[in-house]
Amino acid sequence: MAKEGHQGKNLSEIAELYGIGQYDTHFFLCTGPDCCSPEEGLAAWNALKAKIKELFPRMRDAKIYRTKVGCLRMCQEGPTAVCYPQGRWFRGVTADKVAEVIDHIHSGNPAPHPLEFKQNPLPRG
Secondary structure: OOOHHHOOOOHHHHHHHOOOOOOOEEEEEEOOOOOOOHHHHHHHHHHHHHHHHHHOOOHHHOOEEEEEEOOOOOOOOOOOEEEEOOOEEEOOOOOOOHHHHHHHHHHOOOOOOOOEEEEOOOOOO
């Protein structure tokens, strides 16, 4: 079933609504239940949505796209997150840590964040 805002639109129009094509980063957040409780994962997800909206009030202007996932296969010290194309993996991205992780990524700071445990950047180009 289509979301209310998608009704009557084709995929190209929906992609435009979400700003597909302008993102620098795609941030995936695991919401459990293996690396964290579903409640902890949902709280982190809600904090992530709020932080992205704070940085980019208009969705079509956002530079960071967010996706909620059920498992990133790390299954400990969650919520686990990864951002691409940078390939930066994070542990313990709880609701109270989301803003600092997103700020670090958005700043372009290449230094590892304290919650970062691995890097696997995707090749550009």
